[in-house]
Amino acid sequence: MALIELKNVNKKYHSGEVIVNAARDITLEITEGSFVAFVGPSGSGKSTLLNLVGCLDMPTSGSISILGTKVDSLDRVARAKFRGDHLGFIFQNFSLIPVLTVYENIEYPLVMVKNLPKEERQEKVRSLLEKVGMLNQMNKYPNQISGGQKQRAAVARALVANPKIVLADEPTANLDSESAMQVIKVMHRMQEELGTTFIFSTHDQKIVEEAEIIYHLKDGIIVDRIDRKLRA
Amino acid sequence: MYMSTILKIAVRNLTRYTRRTLLTATLISIGVIFVIVFGGLASSFKNSMINVITGSLLADIQIHKKGYVESIDNLPLNIFLSSEETAEATKIISGNPNVVASSPRIKFSAMLSNYAQTSGVRLVAIYPDKEIKTCPDLAQRIKGRKDLSSIVNPGEILVPELLFKGLSLKLGDEIVVVATNRDGAVNGVTLRVAGYSEGVMGPSGKDGYIHIEDATSLLRMEIPEISEIAIKLKEFKYLSSSYKKLADTINGDTFEVHTWEHLTPFSTIVKIVDVLILMVRVILTSIVLVSIMNIMMMSVYERIGEIGMIAALGTLPRQILSIFFLEGILLGLISTVVGAIVAVVILTILTITKLEFKFGSMNIALTPGIPWSEMLITVTIVMVISAIATLQPAIKASKLEPVDALGHV
Numbered sequence: 001m002a003l004i005e006l007k008n009v010n011k012k013y014h015s016g017e018v019i020v021n022a023a024r025d026i027t028l029e030i031t032e033g034s035f036v037a038f039v040g041p042s043g044s045g046k047s048t049l050l051n052l053v054g055c056l057d058m059p060t061s062g063s064i065s066i067l068g069t070k071v072d073s074l075d076r077v078a079r080a081k082f083r084g085d086h087l088g089f090i091f092q093n094f095s096l097i098p099v100l101t102v103y104e105n106i107e108y109p110l111v112m113v114k115n116l117p118k119e120e121r122q123e124k125v126r127s128l129l130e131k132v133g134m135l136n137q138m139n140k141y142p143n144q145i146s147g148g149q150k151q152r153a154a155v156a157r158a159l160v161a162n163p164k165i166v167l168a169d170e171p172t173a174n175l176d177s178e179s180a181m182q183v184i185k186v187m188h189r190m191q192e193e194l195g196t197t198f199i200f201s202t203h204d205q206k207i208v209e210e211a212e213i214i215y216h217l218k219d220g221i222i223v224d225r226i227d228r229k230l231r232a
Numbered sequence: 233m234y235m236s237t238i239l240k241i242a243v244r245n246l247t248r249y250t251r252r253t254l255l256t257a258t259l260i261s262i263g264v265i266f267v268i269v270f271g272g273l274a275s276s277f278k279n280s281m282i283n284v285i286t287g288s289l290l291a292d293i294q295i296h297k298k299g300y301v302e303s304i305d306n307l308p309l310n311i312f313l314s315s316e317e318t319a320e321a322t323k324i325i326s327g328n329p330n331v332v333a334s335s336p337r338i339k340f341s342a343m344l345s346n347y348a349q350t351s352g353v354r355l356v357a358i359y360p361d362k363e364i365k366t367c368p369d370l371a372q373r374i375k376g377r378k379d380l381s382s383i384v385n386p387g388e389i390l391v392p393e394l395l396f397k398g399l400s401l402k403l404g405d406e407i408v409v410v411a412t413n414r415d416g417a418v419n420g421v422t423l424r425v426a427g428y429s430e431g432v433m434g435p436s437g438k439d440g441y442i443h444i445e446d447a448t449s450l451l452r453m454e455i456p457e458i459s460e461i462a463i464k465l466k467e468f469k470y471l472s473s474s475y476k477k478l479a480d481t482i483n484g485d486t487f488e489v490h491t492w493e494h495l496t497p498f499s500t501i502v503k504i505v506d507v508l509i510l511m512v513r514v515i516l517t518s519i520v521l522v523s524i525m526n527i528m529m530m531s532v533y534e535r536i537g538e539i540g541m542i543a544a545l546g547t548l549p550r551q552i553l554s555i556f557f558l559e560g561i562l563l564g565l566i567s568t569v570v571g572a573i574v575a576v577v578i579l580t581i582l583t584i585t586k587l588e589f590k591f592g593s594m595n596i597a598l599t600p601g602i603p604w605s606e607m608l609i610t611v612t613i614v615m616v617i618s619a620i621a622t623l624q625p626a627i628k629a630s631k632l633e634p635v636d637a638l639g640h641v
Contacts, residue, residue, distance in 0.1 A: 056544055057635040076633075077548060084546020091638070095541040099244035104237075111237045113546040157545075 002029035002065075003164065003197055004053055009062035011048050011220070022048035024220040026062070030199065030213070032164070035191050037211035038201040045220035046201035047169055053199060054087055054167040055079045067164060084113035088158030090168035090187075090200075094150035096142040102153045103129070103138040109161045128156040131193075132186050148179025155186050159196060166190075168200035172207050184210050234551065242558040245531065246566075252530075256523045257567040260614065263516040264571025265578065267610050271509050272579045272600035273587075278505045280596045281498065282468070287369035289432050290492040291335070291462035293475055295321050298488045300459065301495070307341050307354060309414035312457035317486055321461055324481050330470040331463055333365035338447045339459040342411040344391070344440070346399050353395060355409070355440050357447030360384050366464045376403050377427030383441065388426035390441040396428035403427065409442070413451040421450045516610070517617050520564065524621035528560045532625045539629050540637025553630035560622025561615070568614040572607055579603070 011023035022045045030036055030053075038046035051057040052064060055071045064072045067086055074082060083089075088109075096105045103125060110121045129135045132152040137145055145153070151171060158166045168187070172180035184207055191198050202208060216224035246253045286292050300311040313321065318336060325334045338357040343350055360382045364371060371380045374390060384390050389409065391401060401407065403425055410420040429441060448456045465474055471491055479489045493499040532539070539552060579600050587598040 051635050054544070056638070057633075080543065080546055080548050083544060084548075087546075089541075089544045091541060091544075093537075095537070097241070097538065097542065099241055099248055104240075108237070108542075109545050112234045112542075112551060115234060 003032045003034075003067060004028075004030040004199075005063075005065040006052070007063045007065075009052060009059045009064060011045075011052060011057065012060045021220050023052065023059070026220075026222060028215065028222065028225075030197060032197055033191065033195045034197050034199075035188065035210070035212045036197070036199040037208050037214045038199070038217060039203060039208050039214055040217035041203060043219075044217040046217050048220070049215075049217065050167055050169050050199065050201050053165075054089065055083050084109065084161070086164050088161065088163035088166040088196075090151070090154045090158045090166065090171045092170040092173045094142070094147065094154055094174070096150055096153060096157070098142050101139050101141055102134060102145065102149075105142070105153060106138075106157045106160050109157065114161050124160055125156075128160050131190070132156045146179070147175050148182055151175060151179070151183045152186055155183060155190065159190055159194065162194070163196065165197045165199065168198065170201055170203075172202065172204055177206065180204065180207060235554075238551065238554050238558055241555050242562055245535075245555075245559055246563060249531075252527060253563065256527045257563060257570070259523050260520055260564065260567035261571035261574065263519045264568050264610055264614060265575045267512050267516045268572060268575035268603065268607055269578050269582075269600075270512050271606040271610070272575075272603040273582070273598055274505050274509050275603055275606065276598045276600040277596060278502050280598065282492070282502065284369060284596070285432055285496060285498055286367075286464075286468075286492050288367050288373050289370070290495050291366050292465045292468065292471055292492055293463040293478065294490050294492075294495060295325070295461045295463070295478070295482065296459065296488050296490070298484070298486055301488060301490060304495075307339050307459070309340060309412075309451070312338075312414075312459055313461070313487075314457055315455045318456075318458045318461065321482065321487060324478065325461065325463055327481075328474060328477060330465050330467075330474045332466050333362065333464045335359065335362040335366035335462045336444070336456075336458040337363070337460050337462060338444060338451070338456065340411055340447070340451065342409050342450070344395060344399075345408045345410065346401060346405065347408070349399050351395055351399065352438070353392065353409075353440050354438050355389075355411075355442055355447070357442050357444040358384070359444050363462075366462050368464075373430040373432070374427050375430060384426060384443050386443040386445045387424060388443065389423035389446075390427045390429045391425055392438045392440050393428045393430050394438060395440070396425070401425050401428075409450065411450050413453075415452075417452060419450055419452055421446055513610070513613060517613060520614050520617040521621045524560050524564060524618050525624065527563065528556060528622050528625035529628075531559065532556060532629045535629075536632065536637045537639060539632050540634045540639070543632065543634035543637060549630040552632075553626045556626035556629045557619070557622050560626065561618055564614050564618025564622075568611050572611060575607070576602055 006026050006028050009023055009026040012019055012021055026049060038049055040046050052059055059072055063070060071082060106125045106128060107121050110116045110124060129138050132155055134149060134152055137149055142150055172183055175183060187198050188210060190196055208214060212228050214226040215222050297311045297313045325331050335358060340355055342353050342355050344353045364383060371383060374383050405425045406422050407425060408420050408422050410418060412418050423442060444456055465471060475489060475491050482489060543552060579602055583599050583601055589596055
């Protein structure tokens with residue numbers, strides 16, 4: 001059974017007086033544990049598609065089903081709860097909370113969303129810090145660490161609540177190639193160890209090659225789908 | 233459990249923009265200091281003046297024959313309380329447990345002559361023992377008299393300061409007081425100058441004092457009839473309740489009861505002082521409202537991306553609202569506490585140093601103490617206004633759609 005199912009999804013928005021079709025009649029299915037990339041040039045609709053899958057945006061028409069829940073019919077609060085319960089996010093510009101330490105940033109979803117007791121939080125956070133190689137940086141604030149370290153901390157935060165799906169919008173865009181590869185490797189390892197489904201958008205060819213399933217987008221349409229697992 | 237994280241984020245966000253937070257906090261603190269110190273001093277000034285006026289002239293409450301106060305400027309001789317009415321009023325007064333003393337008075341206009349010059353005078357005829365219990369500060373306004381055990385004896389007069397100096401009188405001089413009684417008969421009496429009385433509001437006062445026996449003789453009353461009965465209460469805080477009780481008990485067809493406020497234009501000054509305190513509070517309210525709303529709107533505007541990110545992570549709108557709301561409330565609270573502490577220090581210094589000055593002929597000593605009620609009101613105002621000022625930006629933050637906040641379309 002598909003983990004994520006999009007049927008005839010359209011997304012239109014107004015840009016000044018112009019109506020932009022950011023997603024056109026998108027139909028796709030993503031299975032559990034996949035490592036999926038949305039690829040395409042700027043304006044191709046990959047971020048829009050990621051936002052729709054991440055319940056950050058609502059489709060103009062069509063239906064989106066995630067883990068069996070029709071998320072397009074949820075209200076704001078229910079979508080926020082759904083995101084907190086099932087989804088993890090990694091953003092292009094690292095997006096750590098600047099006033100919290102690395103440890104506190106990773107702990108944030110466990111406190112604010114999951115409301116777990118301290119001991120359980122400590123165990124989960126330390127385990128993930130270790131996995132992403134950030135244990136010795138845990139008491140530093142985001143402005144005291146490098147871009148690559150920030151993104152590894154963001155990966156840990158995205159995974160700390162054991163989400164089924166992690167969405168990453170151009171996670172390596174602001175990183176040098178070495179840091180970018182490190183982050184992708186961390187994501188890959190987490191996918192293998194935890195069985196998490198990773199979906200990310202990118203136009204970095206090196207990163208694309210790491211993906212198992214690649215959706216090519218152009219002008220809001222999926223123009224190609226490559227399944228490397230099948231090819232292998 | 234997440235409240236501690238929200239508190240942590242709020243506190244750290246306040247310290248994140250230290251200069252901006254300090255500037256706003258300082259502005260609010262100065263406002264709080266100003267309101268509390270001004271309120272304390274103004275209240276102290278007001279209370280001192282009320283004490284002087286009630287303690288040496290008007291007393292707290294007065295009872296008159298109905299219709300007297302309307303014509304009080306003319307000192308009418310035909311609106312007096314008869315001896316029976318005085319007895320009835322005295323019985324009611326003595327039945328009030330909050331009354332400590334009362335003093336019947338006769339007030340009338342007269343002419344005063346030192347054989348060379350003549351001048352008009354307003355005389356207050358009193359029983360000195362009763363009067364001094366009712367207006368204990370009166371003794372301080374009596375000058376030239378050495379023995380103040382009885383401020384005025386039969387055959388003596390305390391001349392108003394203005395006339396004492398204007399007529400070049402000396403202590404022990406004999407002067408003639410001439411008055412018309414209510415039947416139109418003119419009578420005169422010779423009295424010895426035993427001292428002079430300072431006016432409460434300044435040297436323009438023309439109130440002299442004589443013994444009530446001399447007044448009854450001068451006005452040819454067989455039995456004294458009374459213009460007013462002045463009443464002193466145990467404590468000033470009983471004014472409203474005692475006034476109400478007296479007004480409810482006494483026969484309204486015969487008597488009228490007035491608090492000191494109804495009997496002197498000075499009550500207008502008191503009202504002006506209260507309005508000034510209110511205006512200062514309104515200014516403080518505006519400062520807090522504008523400052524906190526400004527800083528919180530800036531804070532939301534600068535952190536839109538951050539709001540989108542925490543919303544994407546599953547932070548609920550009410551939690552986002554709490555983060556910003558707590559931030560504004562904390563700013564208001566810290567500023568108020570600092571302001572209140574500084575205000576207490578300033579007021580303590582002022583109380584110890586005792587600011588003294590003359591208002592008219594009144595010696596006013598400002599000892600503001602710590603006006604706890606004023607502080608409580610100020611703190612409450614600042615906290616309520618902080619909450620109101622923070623609410624709009626906090627609601628705005630909580631209503632942001634994550635996709636818009638993150639900068640995606």
